[in-house]
Amino acid sequence: MTKNILITGAATGLGRATVLKLAENGHNIAVVDFNVEEGEKTVALAKEAGANALFIQADVSNEENVQNYVAKTIEAFGTIDVFFNNAGLMIPFRLLHEYDENEYDRIMNVNVKGAFFGVKYVISHMLENGGGTIVNTVSSNSFKPTAYNGVYSMSKHALNGLTKSIGQDYHDKNIFAVGVAPNNMLTSISKNAAVTYTEEIGKAIHATTPPNIAATAEEVAEAMIFAMNNGKMLTGSTINCAGGQILL
Ligand SMILES: NC(=O)c1ccc[n+]([C@@H]2O[C@H](COP(=O)([O-])OP(=O)(O)OC[C@H]3O[C@@H](n4cnc5c(N)ncnc54)[C@H](O)[C@@H]3O)[C@@H](O)[C@H]2O)c1
Numbered sequence: 001m002t003k004n005i006l007i008t009g010a011a012t013g014l015g016r017a018t019v020l021k022l023a024e025n026g027h028n029i030a031v032v033d034f035n036v037e038e039g040e041k042t043v044a045l046a047k048e049a050g051a052n053a054l055f056i057q058a059d060v061s062n063e064e065n066v067q068n069y070v071a072k073t074i075e076a077f078g079t080i081d082v083f084f085n086n087a088g089l090m091i092p093f094r095l096l097h098e099y100d101e102n103e104y105d106r107i108m109n110v111n112v113k114g115a116f117f118g119v120k121y122v123i124s125h126m127l128e129n130g131g132g133t134i135v136n137t138v139s140s141n142s143f144k145p146t147a148y149n150g151v152y153s154m155s156k157h158a159l160n161g162l163t164k165s166i167g168q169d170y171h172d173k174n175i176f177a178v179g180v181a182p183n184n185m186l187t188s189i190s191k192n193a194a195v196t197y198t199e200e201i202g203k204a205i206h207a208t209t210p211p212n213i214a215a216t217a218e219e220v221a222e223a224m225i226f227a228m229n230n231g232k233m234l235t236g237s238t239i240n241c242a243g244g245q246i247l248l
Contacts, residue, residue, distance in 0.1 A: 004077035005228075006030045006069070008060050008118060009087030011038035013187030014137065016045075017217035018084060018224045023051035030073040031055045033087065051146040060087045060114030070121040079129045082228045083122040085115050088155075090189050092196040093148035093205070104151055111155035115162060123166070123175060131174025132232035136163050138179035138238050140209070140246040147204035149193070151203055156181075160238050167236015176231030179238030180223050183245045184214045215243050 005022060007017040009035035019029055023046040031046070031053055033039040046053035056072050058065035073080055088111050091103050115136060126132035140146075142160040145153035159179065168178035206212050220221045223241045227234060240248055 002027055003081040004028045004030075004073070004079050005082040005084065006032065006073045006080050007086060007141050008032040008058075008069075008114075008124065009137070010042050010084075011035035012042075013189060014182070014185060014217045014220055014224070015084070015086045016042045018086070018221040019046050019051070019053070020049055021218070021221045021225060023047075023049035023053065026041045026050045028077045029053045029078065030069070032060070032069045034059045060118060061109035063117050063234055066114070066117040066121055070125060071120075074125060077100040079132075080122055080125055081132050083118065083126075083132065083134045084137075084224065084228070085134060086224075087114060088118045088137060088189065089137075090149065090152050090193040093193050093201050094196060095148060096150040099151055107151045110159075111152070112158045112162075115159055119162065119166065119177075123170065126175050127173060129177075134166060134175070134177040135227045135231075136164065136177060136179045136238075137224075138181040140181050140183040140240070140242045142179070142181055142238065143240065143247055144208070145238060148201050149205070152193075163238055164236050171235050176235035177200050178227040178231055178234040178243050180220070180227050181238050181246075182215060182220045182223075183209055183242035184212060184216055185220055186214045187217055191214075201203070209245055211245065213243060213245070215241075219243075 010031040043053045058069040139156040141153040142156035163179040
């Protein structure tokens with residue numbers, strides 16, 4: 001069955017890989033990102049693969065932008081059946097006492113406030129539309145922080161909490177939320193973080209997430225699609241998708 005799917009952070013990495021896997025089944029997909037060039041490329045690739053796709057530029061931490069991407073998706077497709085709340089960022093690796101307020105705000109504004117805004121406006125629509133499923137891209141950092149990445153870890157713990165709260169608030173309203181928590185993926189998110197990388201930081205990070213076998217975005221995308229298709233039974237929980245690197 002064709003679904004109407006809204007995906008944030010879909011210009012690159014896991015978001016794009018998930019769009020392209022979904023496209024094989026010909027869904028309607030709204031690709032949201034602030035990166036126009038790569039976002040448009042995702043849309044072109046999705047169309048080639050068989051989807052009906054459109055690009056909507058947005059900064060997910062800006063409430064008006066979020067209202068706009070939700071409205072544009074509904075305008076194009078009529079409804080939103082699945083919301084993949086995936087946009088996220090990291091900033092340069094550091095110890096907790098080394099963060100300044102701007103860095104703290106950048107991470108929290110995108111990873112927590114942005115995810116919350118998405119949920120707020122999509123759920124308002126899903127309540128009118130009879131339900132839907134939300135998948136949040138959490139992280140193994142929401143279970144076990146890696147070293148030198150403390151505020152990112154805090155943000156992903158918050159997203160885990162948001163997933164649980166959606167489970168509590170809406171399970172009787174046919175609205176479901178699942179978190180999926182990858183560990184280490186071969187994408188560009190850590191490029192920003194790596195500018196402060198040193199041998200000492202590398203050792204500390206690797207010691208916290210052995211054996212450091214990175215997953216591909218395509219492998220993790222399969223788990224995202226499983227979550228999208230099984231919201232009712234999984235709602236409120238987060239799937240540990242760390243390839244055996246993090247055991248709960
Ligand atoms: N790569 C990993 O090791 C890893 C592990 C666990 C979780 N994650 C999570 O996976 C998700 C996807 O990241 P990725 O690994 O594919 O990296 P990525 O950098 O390739 O993708 C992140 C996407 O989010 C977009 N984005 C960032 N801030 C935005 C904003 N304010 N508004 C709109 N779009 C914005 C970026 O432009 C990019 O397209 C993130 O939530 C990340 O925290 C990644």
